[in-house]
Amino acid sequence: MVTDAIRKGANMTAPAIELRGVSRRFRGATALDDVQLEVMPGIVGLLGPNGAGKTTLLRILATVLGADGGSVRILGRDPADAVERTEIRRRLGYLPQELQYPRGFTTYRFVDYMAVLKEIEEPAARRAEVRRVLEDVDLRDRAAKSIRTLSGGQRRRVGLAQALLGSPELLVLDEPTTGLDPEQRVALRTVLAERGRASTVLIATHQTEDVAALCEHVVVLDRGSVSFQGTVAALVREAQGRVWLADTADPRAQVSWRTATGRYRNLGEAPAEAELVEPTLEDAYLLLRGATESEAVAA
Amino acid sequence: MPAARSPLVPLAWIEAKRFARHPLFLTGFVLALVFSGGEYGPAELDHQFVPAFFVGLFGLVVAARLTASTRRSEAVVDAAPVSETTRTAALCAACLVPAAAALIVVVFFRLVLAIFYDPRPAYSYGVFTTGERYVILLVLPVIACLGAPLLGVAVGRWLRFPGAPLLVAVALFVWGMLAGYRPSQMGASTWPARILHMLTPYTAWIEHNGSGDLWVPTVVRSLTGSPAWFAVWTLALCALAACAALLHGAEGRVRRAVVRASCVAGAVAVTSLTLAVVTGYSVTHDSSSEGTVVSDSRTPLPPHP
Numbered sequence: 001m002v003t004d005a006i007r008k009g010a011n012m013t014a015p016a017i018e019l020r021g022v023s024r025r026f027r028g029a030t031a032l033d034d035v036q037l038e039v040m041p042g043i044v045g046l047l048g049p050n051g052a053g054k055t056t057l058l059r060i061l062a063t064v065l066g067a068d069g070g071s072v073r074i075l076g077r078d079p080a081d082a083v084e085r086t087e088i089r090r091r092l093g094y095l096p097q098e099l100q101y102p103r104g105f106t107t108y109r110f111v112d113y114m115a116v117l118k119e120i121e122e123p124a125a126r127r128a129e130v131r132r133v134l135e136d137v138d139l140r141d142r143a144a145k146s147i148r149t150l151s152g153g154q155r156r157r158v159g160l161a162q163a164l165l166g167s168p169e170l171l172v173l174d175e176p177t178t179g180l181d182p183e184q185r186v187a188l189r190t191v192l193a194e195r196g197r198a199s200t201v202l203i204a205t206h207q208t209e210d211v212a213a214l215c216e217h218v219v220v221l222d223r224g225s226v227s228f229q230g231t232v233a234a235l236v237r238e239a240q241g242r243v244w245l246a247d248t249a250d251p252r253a254q255v256s257w258r259t260a261t262g263r264y265r266n267l268g269e270a271p272a273e274a275e276l277v278e279p280t281l282e283d284a285y286l287l288l289r290g291a292t293e294s295e296a297v298a299a
Numbered sequence: 300m301p302a303a304r305s306p307l308v309p310l311a312w313i314e315a316k317r318f319a320r321h322p323l324f325l326t327g328f329v330l331a332l333v334f335s336g337g338e339y340g341p342a343e344l345d346h347q348f349v350p351a352f353f354v355g356l357f358g359l360v361v362a363a364r365l366t367a368s369t370r371r372s373e374a375v376v377d378a379a380p381v382s383e384t385t386r387t388a389a390l391c392a393a394c395l396v397p398a399a400a401a402l403i404v405v406v407f408f409r410l411v412l413a414i415f416y417d418p419r420p421a422y423s424y425g426v427f428t429t430g431e432r433y434v435i436l437l438v439l440p441v442i443a444c445l446g447a448p449l450l451g452v453a454v455g456r457w458l459r460f461p462g463a464p465l466l467v468a469v470a471l472f473v474w475g476m477l478a479g480y481r482p483s484q485m486g487a488s489t490w491p492a493r494i495l496h497m498l499t500p501y502t503a504w505i506e507h508n509g510s511g512d513l514w515v516p517t518v519v520r521s522l523t524g525s526p527a528w529f530a531v532w533t534l535a536l537c538a539l540a541a542c543a544a545l546l547h548g549a550e551g552r553v554r555r556a557v558v559r560a561s562c563v564a565g566a567v568a569v570t571s572l573t574l575a576v577v578t579g580y581s582v583t584h585d586s587s588s589e590g591t592v593v594s595d596s597r598t599p600l601p602p603h604p
């Protein structure tokens with residue numbers, strides 16, 4: 001469980017996020033259904049297939065979407081109350097899954113504009129802060145460029161830069177590494193790892209490598225409900241003894257695929273003679289998905 | 300993060316700079332200067348149309364565009380602590396940019412006339428007193444160029460369909476043209492015409508038989524109404540436009556304050572409109588080198604000799 005999370009720093013002992021029975025529907029479609037979640041400070045990965053409700057959950061945590069039912073507490077405050085919502089927003093950095101930029105802004109001007117919206121008013125402090133976050137995402141040399149002229153990955157990093165402004169207590173990032181090249185991804189990991197020492201970082205992603213490299217804890221969403229929450233190590237442990245290599249795709253496996261070496265990686269209940277290998281987080285995630293899928297079919 | 304100081308001032312600076320740099324605003328501003336500098340205006344009181352059109356109406360579209368532009372990033376903008384009301388207030392403050400531009404245009408026009416041209420004959424100002432002339436020439440254009448962009452902010456907040464700013468600008472133009480010039484032709488001294496002539500954000504004050512650069516008018520017809528109370532009425536319209544913009548997304552205490560301010564502005568608007576109609580000129584006058592006479596506005600002006 002996430003409750004046994006890392007405890008560093010002074011205000012790192014209370015849960016940053018507490019959701020009880022949270023649901024959210026969109027015209028008939030249920031995006032979140034009775035979600036129970038407690039997130040302690042640190043870096044937490046949020047995994048789940050397309051349409052699982054990750055973005056919906058993160059939008060609720062970013063206070064831009066309300067829940068239909070259940071109780072939401074973010075940094076000990078209730079986002080339904082206007083005053084407390086503003087208090088949450090003062091401590092929040094948010095990168096949405098899809099972020100567009102107003103026309104005519106340069107990189108610097110947009111981040112500066114967001115810095116003003118985040119109440120960093122003193123001009124010198126704001127300048128320094130904008131430079132710092134642009135440095136963090138390696139966009140200093142693009143500061144004067146119009147955002148329109150940036151590449152997709154660079155535009156993504158502008159979004160990341162604004163999320164990092166003011167070193168927020170809670171960072172909510174929806175697929176931050178989408179479109180980033182490997183070097184940038186690694187650089188971002190360094191920045192986020194640093195942030196995770198003093199605050200809560202919640203990252204929704206499809207990149208299990210990012211979760212494995214960064215996160216101590218992981219939450220898996222499936223059809224609007226939490227199907228796993230705990231440490232990354234605990235999730236990987238569940239796959240122990242269930243991943244093996246073979247020369248063919250094993251019909252007993254839940255999933256198998258041909259790897260670059262020409263051999264097949266099989267996931268599932270391993271036969272006795274199987275050549276077992278160390279599972280990765282991706283293996284564990286796929287096995288978990290397989291299990292929930294078959295439960296759903298049985299139901 | 301400090302929250303003591305208001306983010307309104309830095310935000311207003313940013314929006315003002317965006318306004319001042321907008322190509323459409325700059326185009327309108329330059330055109331207004333060109334039309335103020337190059338032409339020997341036949342009747343000076345007609346000049347107010349130039350800033351109102353090029354800076355005011357263009358400014359409406361600019362303000363609406365600036366307001367709507369950050370909607371593309373609303374996912375992050377909405378998650379920031381600064382409220383939508385504060386952001387709207389900053390945009391409203393930025394409407395001082397076109398108002399200042401209008402002031403530059405009208406002062407530039409006065410300077411050009413004072414330096415390069417002979418004084419106009421007194422009759423070309425109709426019956427208006429010196430004070431009223433300055434209201435018409437210097438104050439009303441500035442108010443128009445503040446109000447139209449403020450309306451643009453409200454349009455940007457409330458109307459989300461493409462082309463909305465242009466549509467509202469055209470509607471405002473047509474309203475001003477109909478209310479400003481038509482009543483004089485349908486009997487400016489009747490009550491309905493006098494009310495209609497003031498019930499507009501922009502109105503004409505004279506008609507004449509001159510033409511552009513070609514000839515100086517021989518007869519100038521002063522229309523009805525009070526320029527000073529009309530200025531108060533249009534200022535109240537500015538306040539109402541700002542309130543309409545601020546109301547979008549306002550909650551609780553702020554919302555109640557905006558509603559209260561709208562009520563005050565509405566009361567001032569009704570009062571000043573009434574006074575503009577009642578205390579102003581109630582009949583039209585025709586002025587020429589021979590003097591001023593009360594005229595029947597349904598008779599067309601005599602053709603230029």
Ligand SMILES: Nc1ncnc2c1ncn2[C@@H]1O[C@H](COP(=O)(O)OP(=O)(O)OP(=O)(O)O)[C@@H](O)[C@H]1O
Pocket residue numbers: 026027029030031048049050051052053054055056057097
């Ligand atoms: N604004 C909306 N209107 C209608 N349905 C929505 C809306 N937003 C989300 N949904 C629905 O809610 C469900 C969850 O969507 P969500 O975007 O949260 O998934 P996700 O886990 O982020 O998916 P992905 O990995 O593809 O980003 C989906 O079925 C989606 O169709």
Ligand SMILES: [Mg+2]
Pocket residue numbers: 054055056097174
């Ligand atoms: Mg998503």
